[in-house]
Amino acid sequence: MIAGILPAPSLRFIHVWRRNLMVWRKLAIPSVLGNLADPLLYMVGLGYGLGGMLPQVQGASYVAFLAGGVVCSSTMMTASFEAMYSAFSRMHVQRTWDAIINAPLTLDDVVLGEIAWAASKALLSGTAVLVVAAALGLVSLPLALWVLPVVFLAGLAFAGMGLIMTALSPSYDFFMYYFTLAVTPMMLLCGVFFPLEQLPVVVQAAAQALPLTHAVALARPLMSGTVPAHAWLHVLVLTLYAGVSCMIALALLRRRILK
Amino acid sequence: MALLAVQGLRKSFGEREVVAGVDLEINAGECFGLLGPNGAGKTTTLRLCLGLTHPNAGTINMIGEPVPARAREARTKVGVVPQMDNLDPDFTVRENLAVYGRYFGMSMGAIETRIPELLEYAGLSARADARIQTLSGGMKRRLTISRALVNDPDLLFLDEPTTGLDPQARHLIWERLRQLMQRGKTLLLTTHFMDEAERLCSRIAIMDNGKIIARGTPRELIARHIEPQVVEVYGDGAQAWADAFGRNASQRCEKTGETVFCYAHDADEIVHSLAMRDDVRYLHRPANLEDVFLKLTGRELRD
DSSP states (O other): OOOOSSSSOTHHHHHHHHHHHHHHHHHHHHHHHHHHHHHHIIIIIIIIIIIIGSSBBBTTHHHHHHHHHHHHHHHHHHHHHIIIHHHHHIIISHHHHHHHHHOOOOHHHHHHHHHHHHHHHHHHHHHHHHHHHHHHTOOOGGGGGGGHHHHHHHHHHHHHHHHHHHHHHGGGGHHHIIIIIIIIHHHHSSSSSSOOGGGHHHHHHHHHHHHHHHHHHHHHHHHHTTTOOHHHHHHHHHHHHHHHHHHHHHHHEEEEEEE | EOOOOOEEEHHHHHHHHEEEEEEEEETTTTEEEEEEEEEESSHHHEEEEEEEESSEEEEEEEEEEEETTTTHHTTTTTEEOOOOOOOTTTTTTHHHHHHHHHTTTTTHHHHHHHHHHHHHTTTOGGGTTTTTSSSOOOHHHHHHHHHHHTTSSEEEEEEEETTTOOOHHHHHHHHHHHHHHHHTOOOEESSOOHHHHHHHEEEEEEEEETTTEEEOHHHHHHHHSOOOOEEEESSTTHHHHHHHHHEEEEEEEEETEEEEEEEEOOOHHHHHHHHHOOOOOOEEEEEHHHHHHHHHHHHSOOO
């Protein structure tokens, strides 16, 4: 089971997910307010401030264009923070994982619970952006609701990538590398704030290899009420990112914790 | 029946063999002490028994289940008190017990009926809604032991349960552990406090460099490995006295730092000669487990 190569999680991962939910509920109100305030600031600040100087972008107002990007960047931020800082606290600082695996849960259960939790929080923050954008009249319902499964899938991918960092990390400072080398470039190069086509061709090609690009390519058309082109390709890329990163994270965490 | 049976257990980390052929048998209702200096392999042995790491060789059977193949099933009937407190700081005292019960698949109803008893055992009934950070070291330890009892385990692993506690807190923990033994629980205790082992354990194994180098009841170990009388001698004249007299008058005579330890079957002569000198102080006492431990594992520091 532990020495086995294949992941062997069980439904007991729910207990880990519920534990995190129980902690979150204690601070649910400020957390939800934060989830709502963050995209609101982007939309008002950048969307109307910067957007006021711009003509239409891809046939829509800039603020509507931006909403389709921010829903994905919020997802990335939330899942990354949860899978790195919060999971690292539970794993390394508080030793919560050690306590859990002394009970009849395995590390595989814990890791799956953490991934599911980070993706759930990402879903929550994606939902908050959708609510804000809908309140500002920027989305086309009901097709925009398809953004939610996209956000959850992207959340799984970013959770897996974040947990890889957690598995390798000696301390909190280590996560800065990931932010500088992965999160910030994705934030700026994957079409969140402006169309990908504005970038040099080489950079565009590189951006195609990044998961955020594919999340944005799905979410933006859905928000504005059109079916994305090549939808299954984007879903496939995100699924691959989620599957492979979660497998690598699990292998590294087993090596770190079950030695 | 043996609740835990371990045969030929081996575990290496790279070149270093941390557990080098350990056999253990722990019977229902006993308190078994696994003693050893730091780095002897005690904690790794416990982790192997819980199925948290895989052995390179050997077999483990815990509560009738083979480990690691069915470690998860075995752990449903085991409680663990780890060396480092890992209570959940995001929760209150009561919530810690409730959340831990859920890891064992217990229903909220079953947990709720159990919590008052566990709080009382921990002496924390009045602090049920306190945050973990506000508890003293002793309270945290008691809560950790209570938490390990949430699933009503048959076997309890206690990894250095009183390390870092003040004497009052240690005595309280010992009293609580004796209560558990009266209730028929089986305890596997690691410690490097010999007085703790002598008070609590019915049987002891001393471990060093991954191997068990002695085993038996505390009395047996003392009788088998060490002379019954010990005289500790301190002071400016200790060395001179030892050279002139102590070494010949005792069966064994060791010097550690400023102290001379004389081990003898009959210490009357030694005490008599010391009483006549005014450049030494001395303590005459019966041999204890610590003397056995130091004889077998050596007096040099382990880090």
